[in-house]
Amino acid sequence: MPTTGTRARPEDGARSGADGPTPGRTPEVLVLLCSVAAAAATVAQPFVLGRTLDLLLDDGTDGGGAAGRWLALSAALLVGELLLDSLTSLFTGRCNAAWTASVRSRAHDGLLRAVPDRARSCTPGDVGTRLTLNAADAGGAPAARAALVASAFTPVGALVALALVDIWAAVCVLAGLPALALVLRAFARDTGASVASYQHTQSDIASRLLEALEGAATIAAAGTVARERARVLAPLTQLAAQGRLMWALHGRALARSGVLVPLLTLAATAVGGLRLASGALSVGELLAVFRYAQLTAGVGGAASLLGAVVRGREARNRTLALARVPALVHGTRRLPPDGPGELELRGVRVVRDGRQVLRADGVRVPGGATAAVVGRSGAGKSVLAAVAGRLTDPDEGQVLLDGVALDRLTREALRTEVAYAFERPALGEGTIAQAVATGPRQVSPERVREACRAAGADGFVRRLPNGYDTPLPAAPLSGGEHQRLGLARAFAHAGRLLIMDDATSSLDTATEHEVDRALRRSVRPGTRLVVAHRPSVAARSDLVIWLEDGEVRAVAPHHELWDLAAYRAVFAADGTAAGAPPGSATLRSEPEGARP
Numbered sequence: 001m002p003t004t005g006t007r008a009r010p011e012d013g014a015r016s017g018a019d020g021p022t023p024g025r026t027p028e029v030l031v032l033l034c035s036v037a038a039a040a041a042t043v044a045q046p047f048v049l050g051r052t053l054d055l056l057l058d059d060g061t062d063g064g065g066a067a068g069r070w071l072a073l074s075a076a077l078l079v080g081e082l083l084l085d086s087l088t089s090l091f092t093g094r095c096n097a098a099w100t101a102s103v104r105s106r107a108h109d110g111l112l113r114a115v116p117d118r119a120r121s122c123t124p125g126d127v128g129t130r131l132t133l134n135a136a137d138a139g140g141a142p143a144a145r146a147a148l149v150a151s152a153f154t155p156v157g158a159l160v161a162l163a164l165v166d167i168w169a170a171v172c173v174l175a176g177l178p179a180l181a182l183v184l185r186a187f188a189r190d191t192g193a194s195v196a197s198y199q200h201t202q203s204d205i206a207s208r209l210l211e212a213l214e215g216a217a218t219i220a221a222a223g224t225v226a227r228e229r230a231r232v233l234a235p236l237t238q239l240a241a242q243g244r245l246m247w248a249l250h251g252r253a254l255a256r257s258g259v260l261v262p263l264l265t266l267a268a269t270a271v272g273g274l275r276l277a278s279g280a281l282s283v284g285e286l287l288a289v290f291r292y293a294q295l296t297a298g299v300g301g302a303a304s305l306l307g308a309v310v311r312g313r314e315a316r317n318r319t320l321a322l323a324r325v326p327a328l329v330h331g332t333r334r335l336p337p338d339g340p341g342e343l344e345l346r347g348v349r350v351v352r353d354g355r356q357v358l359r360a361d362g363v364r365v366p367g368g369a370t371a372a373v374v375g376r377s378g379a380g381k382s383v384l385a386a387v388a389g390r391l392t393d394p395d396e397g398q399v400l401l402d403g404v405a406l407d408r409l410t411r412e413a414l415r416t417e418v419a420y421a422f423e424r425p426a427l428g429e430g431t432i433a434q435a436v437a438t439g440p441r442q443v444s445p446e447r448v449r450e451a452c453r454a455a456g457a458d459g460f461v462r463r464l465p466n467g468y469d470t471p472l473p474a475a476p477l478s479g480g481e482h483q484r485l486g487l488a489r490a491f492a493h494a495g496r497l498l499i500m501d502d503a504t505s506s507l508d509t510a511t512e513h514e515v516d517r518a519l520r521r522s523v524r525p526g527t528r529l530v531v532a533h534r535p536s537v538a539a540r541s542d543l544v545i546w547l548e549d550g551e552v553r554a555v556a557p558h559h560e561l562w563d564l565a566a567y568r569a570v571f572a573a574d575g576t577a578a579g580a581p582p583g584s585a586t587l588r589s590e591p592e593g594a595r596p
């Protein structure tokens with residue numbers, strides 16, 4: 001029965017990814033507790049100091065002993081505050097590290113679980129920015145939030161203490177607080193939007209830079225360095241403007257609170273002075289009034305913490321968006337044992353950006369056969385290769401392997417029975433032996449060597465200083481050698497279906513032929529689907545799937561199709577040779593087997 005749309009699993013993408021394991025609330029609570037305890041010490045300080053001062057000024061009989069005790073308490077509070085500040089820094093660091101790692105891992109896992117086709121829309125630069133800068137900002141948010149909550153304790157506690165010392169001074173400070181609250185609210189609102197656009201532009205520049213690095217050779221050869229530099233840095237003006245806006249908002253909030261804080265302190269101290277003159281307050285209490293007014297008005301200092309919380313929230317949304325890329329849902333079925341690897345595409349239709357890029361119905365590759373997928377550039381060969389091994393699901397229809405729909409298979413069955421080799425394999429940074437052995441199957445060192453021999457890689461690997469134990473970053477590999485290692489890995493893990501998407505494009509024709517012979521001789525037998533650009537490859541295959549504009553034009557052996565001028569034109573060098581006779585220059589350059 002035809003199915004519609006890529007079977008994305010919301011729980012994989014949304015719950016297991018974005019809402020996956022987190023460090024919990026403990027690190028945040030520790031930051032909060034230490035900050036609150038430090039705030040309590042800060043609030044107690046002025047009262048104790050004022051009391052100490054009054055006792056020292058008091059020349060009563062036992063004033064000296066009491067003053068000494070209060071002085072000791074004051075010193076203890078100071079030391080306690082210092083210790084608590086150090087603990088807060090320690091727990092903040094731990095909290096930041098734990099949350100950064102958690103956000104980064106969840107985004108990373110989500111990205112790896114995602115439908116590859118969907119994940120492709122995230123450019124490497126953008127992903128890099130999200131997983132580094134944005135993840136770090138997001139990781140800082142929980143501790144900043146705890147510190148923000150704790151920062152309210154100091155002004156609130158100071159206001160209560162102020163009210164206890166002198167109610168009129170407290171009323172005076174209270175009257176000015178709404179103005180400070182308005183400043184903070186405006187800051188939080190404006191800064192959220194500016195931070196989001198700043199982070200977006202940052203990743204845009206990173207994406208452009210990575211694109212330029214990938215195409216560095218082309219840029220150098222074309223002499224377009226200046227133009228490319230201008231292209232990469234084009235959003236810089238915008239970034240600078242957004243950065244200036246962020247600093248302006250921050251500065252404005254600090255400036256406004258910077259004016260309000262001394263004004264409030266001054267007003268409260270003036271009230272306290274009048275109360276001292278009338279005999280309602282002592283000198284020590286006036287000192288406490290001054291300090292409490294300062295601490296209460298210090299609520300404006302929360303602006304930078306608020307900034308960190310807002311920045312962290314935007315960064316978290318950006319980073320965890322990677323965890324929400326739809327994931328592939330796998331079934332519970334296994335393949336019949338000893339199946340030959342028969343592949344069938346039934347009513348398959350793939351749509352991208354509203355355009356049909358592949359339609360394939362009734363295409364059957366018998367078990368053990370080799371099928372070449374041919375067609376002009378953009379005909380849909382890679383899309384067919386992706387659908388055939390379930391790198392993506394078709395929007396309609398089904399792909400069956402030995403009679404079982406691929407989306408019914410368990411992840412393990414799918415990945416052990418279907419192997420891929422690509423034009424540009426990602427081999428990682430381990431040794432060559434590890435790169436080839438990495439995959440769904442346990443592979444012995446013997447098997448690694450055998451696969452390398454079949455892929456024509458054994459010779460150059462053994463010439464390397466440490467042979468198979470050479471780390472890849474230390475191995476100077478050509479494009480073709482890199483490709484052969486990718487082939488070796490696919491051969492080592494080959495199951496009943498092996499899909500090769502342009503996997504031999506960097507090999508010369510003779511090497512490609514050798515690899516093809518070894519593939520038949522020494523790699524596990526099974527069905528092969530080979531995206532081919534050379535007629536020799538098509539000629540050696542059992543049948544050809546010929547694609548044109550995303551439609552299957554024919555499925556037949558090469559020698560039967562060769563009579564058609566349009567088929568021969570697929571292999572013409574300039575793509576204009578429709579109807580050209582089979583003796584064209586491109587075809588003559590094929591060593592063997594190109595012409596039936």
Ligand SMILES: Nc1ncnc2c1ncn2[C@@H]1O[C@H](COP(=O)(O)OP(=O)(O)OP(=O)(O)O)[C@@H](O)[C@H]1O
Pocket residue numbers: 117120352353357375376377378379380381382383384
């Ligand atoms: N993720 C995607 N989003 C939008 N369009 C896509 C996507 N993947 C493929 N396409 C489009 O589908 C068409 C077929 O692409 P495909 O990569 O299969 O071509 P191809 O035959 O392999 O070409 P080539 O030989 O040049 O590699 C192209 O027009 C391509 O732009």
